[in-house]
Ligand SMILES: C[S@@+](CC[C@H](N)C(=O)[O-])C[C@H]1O[C@@H](n2cnc3c(N)ncnc32)[C@H](O)[C@@H]1O
Ligand SMILES: Nc1nc2[nH]cc(C(=O)O)c2c(=O)[nH]1
């Protein structure tokens with residue numbers, strides 16, 4: 001059984017694939033926070049900007065088989081040229097994404113992106129793996145396509161992750177979770193100025209902004 005909070009068609013807003021159309025498949029549940037506000041202060045990851053509890057969001061639900069979920073996601077892709085792209089996120093998608101589901105997405109013609117906190121092993125067959133480490137949670141994935149670190153995190157400063165092999169190293173300024181998704185302006189956040197300064201001093205790292213929040217989409 002796969003549990004999906006919501007699924008929607010939008011532009012990838014972050015990282016090296018920013019600007020690319022994708023169906024986002026947001027899995028329910030995370031291993032670093034319950035998702036309840038009363039537990040936020042004590043959670044390993046305490047700045048999450050996302051509601052991932054339950055299956056009650058747009059196009060959310062419970063799916064008994066990998067084929068049923070892949071077909072559901074495929075219906076959200078437009079009938080137009082261009083390779084279908086699904087981004088598996090959450091919550092923590094690696095609590096649920098397994099090889100049968102990867103195979104089912106590939107059979108539907110999808111290229112598969114994953115957004116993970118890096119604390120769980122990744123199944124084979126993912127086409128684009130984005131690892132975003134959180135606080136002092138141990139990262140068990142050593143190779144990925146992009147490392148996208150939310151900055152600043154006192155327990156997860158960039159120096160700690162230089163051993164992780166990645167094609168791209170991004171800093172993503174921490175947005176205030178209290179700020180509504182719509183209307184949040186990353187340009188005005190102090191974290192954006194700090195991330196900018198870090199990238200200027202350490203050119204291995206590139207700045208990425210949450211484009212979907214600037215645009216007011218999703
Ligand atoms: C909601 S998480 C879900 C995927 C996975 N659990 C993870 O943490 O990577 C999706 C992306 O949003 C980022 N994110 C979450 N809260 C954020 C915040 N307050 N500011 C900036 N990025 C944030 C995460 O770092 C991650 O790259
Ligand atoms: N447009 C858009 N791009 C995103 N990239 C990563 C996101 C996520 O929450 O995983 C996200 C999201 O929630 N919306």
Ligand code: SF4
Nearest residue numbers: 030033045048091117
């Ligand atoms: S950002 Fe990712 S790891 Fe952190 S609570 Fe949200 S879903 Fe979990």
Ligand SMILES: [Mg+2]
Nearest residue numbers: 049050089210
């Ligand atoms: Mg998001």
